Amino acid sequence: MENVKEFIETEVEKIKSQVDGTALIALSGGVDSSVCAELAYRAIGNRLLPIFIDTGFMRKGEPEQVREAFSHMNVKVIDASDRFFEAVEGIEDPELKRKAVGETFIRVFEEEAKKSNADYLIQGTIYPDVLESEKGIKAHHNVGGMPEKMEFKGVIEPLYYLYKDDVREVGRELGLTVALSERMPFPGPGLSVRACGLATREKVAAAREANAIVEEEVMEALKPWQALAAVIGKGTGQKNEKRVYGWIIAVRIVDSNNAITAEPLEVPYPILKRIQERITTEIPDACRVVYDVTPKPPGTIEFE
Ligand code: XMP
DSSP: OOOHHHHHHHHHHHHHHHOSSOEEEEEOSSHHHHHHHHHHHHHHGGGEEEEEEEOSOOOTTHHHHHHHHTTTSOOEEEEOHHHHHHHHTTOOOHHHHHHHHHHHHHHHHHHHHHHHTOSEEEOOOOHHHHHHHHTTSOOOTTSSOSOTTSOOSEEEOTTTTOOHHHHHHHHHHTTOOHHHHTOOOOOTTGGGGGBOSSOOHHHHHHHHHHHHHHHHHHHHHHOOSEEEEEEEEEEEEEETTEEEEEEEEEEEEEEEETTTEEEEOOOOHHHHHHHHHHHHHHSTTEEEEEEOOOOBTTSOSSOO
């Protein structure tokens, strides 16, 4: 990015002059909404109303981290996990699952927006989201997802033309913690897309633990663009001298050019081994771990 300071100044000024009342923002725990919230907070201070909807599909410790990182703002936390699990019940198809999560998100958000009486909506949409939605590659739940009947005076998307790396740069300049600004990408529908097929509570819980393990083992050691784990099905195994039918966990560690293409990392075997040992020991119902060697294309980064 050419001039980060100038970008921030311009966007802060724009928000300042546009927002004559209050503005709502949904924090997700990810880089985009975090950067957006900090920008908006600089512009309008406590007239910014951040809400955090806990979908039940968040990363391990995420609700707590969001509370802590944004303790200088008045964040409203809403635990809506029951509604989200209900919404995806019985849905195996990945796009339908995305839609169900997206629609539930909108409904919960709409209710909160009404209660808040906010005048404006601020969203952390970034350019790759726009491109992928336009091309019909994927239903991003932060693009074009807000219903028209939410009568905001305006929707503000300060990061609309930025790529992820630029967003990170802006985050660093705004003084976001490293944990937040360097955080790897995480899908809007969260762990529901990493619990392939039916996203049951048990499967999502296994996905949450596995993702935390992978993150702990590789983010510092390998600094990949993205590392994740997905529960991709069930397989036979042997645990505690008993035959079991447990989760198969796929591990994916990639470097990427802004998520457009991706290349799997040649992970040193001892690291893979450690990940396997931790997953099959710490997650009671997991009995197999596989490593995905597929680039994007033909694979995508997420499994869905
Ligand atoms: P795929 O799986 O399509 O993912 O190769 C590309 C990148 O986008 C992330 N991703 C999302 N990010 N909202 C987001 O903000 C979403 O709905 C979403 N779905 C996928 C994914 O983690 C990868 O980095």
